[in-house]
Amino acid sequence: MRRPTIMDIARAAGVSKGAVSYALNGRPGVSEATRERILSIASDLGWAPSNPARALAPGGRVGAIGMVVDRPARSLGIEPFFMQLVSGVETELAAVGIDLMLQVADNVDSEIAVYRRWAAERRVDGVVIVDLRVEDPRPEAMGVLPLPAVVLGGPEGTGGLPCLYTDDAASVREVVHYLAALGHRRIVRVAGPEDFVHTRDRSAAFQQAARRAGLDEARTVHADYSGEDGGRTTRRLLADAEPPTALVYDNDLMALAGLGVASEMGVDVPSQLSIVAWDDSALCRLVRPSLTAISRDVVAHGRRVAQMLNGVLSGERVANEETPLGELRPRGSTGPLLP
Structure with a gap:
């Protein structure tokens, strides 16, 4: 069906295009009765302003923000973290009439190319950058684009962009101390990609906490956040000749896969193997045994980062902000190491 135009409204109202423009844009030039009649007809016809045209106006905004995700496509649709994050962002944006444009990229270069295209075509007003990387080129690239951005991550390496970040190190230390207190000595952390800043920070905290606890056999291995890779790594x-007695996963999806592999290999959880997940989505409470996890309000993170970006777009001075610490929720997948 053809999109209704200002001319269609003018014909239906029996007025000029100029009068319709005055009415729709809240400008003087028409009587209040005529304005109300034009607005009513526009609503009946299903008219809505053109975002590109609105963006061309001085100080105009498209009414959309963008987010590009570089994660395995096969797992993104079921990855609880991003499902909750997008839910939070969408909830906040819907309340103020802003759309979210979400796109998947294969690598950082492709992601930057998307930002350049969005900026050139005025597709979005600003972007949320996720999965901050070590020596990340994206903050510098955003510095030369007319595209405001807020980073979910940091606070280091953001290139001066405002960010919403979490102290993951504190949660990692809590997990290590908890497992050590249960008698576990061979603890392995199944982490995400090495080039992510939050992976680096968690790894450093894990090794430091392990040393302090005297856990000489504690180590970190890397996977890609997908259930398939998490399962292969667990297997x-x-x-191994001396398998770990505790596994700490960097997301819920890998932890769920690890729980399945343990059952497949006849390893009892938690008497022979304790498992800890990260993010604590509803999936952690639906399986048996239920998964011990670091719980974070990811939906609230999504809402807050959207609020911060909207503040930037409104000309506000937005400062870096730290989220509440994750909370360890012990459940059935962890317990004392039995002989």
């Missing part, structure tokens, strides 16, 4: 670890 290799449990097949």
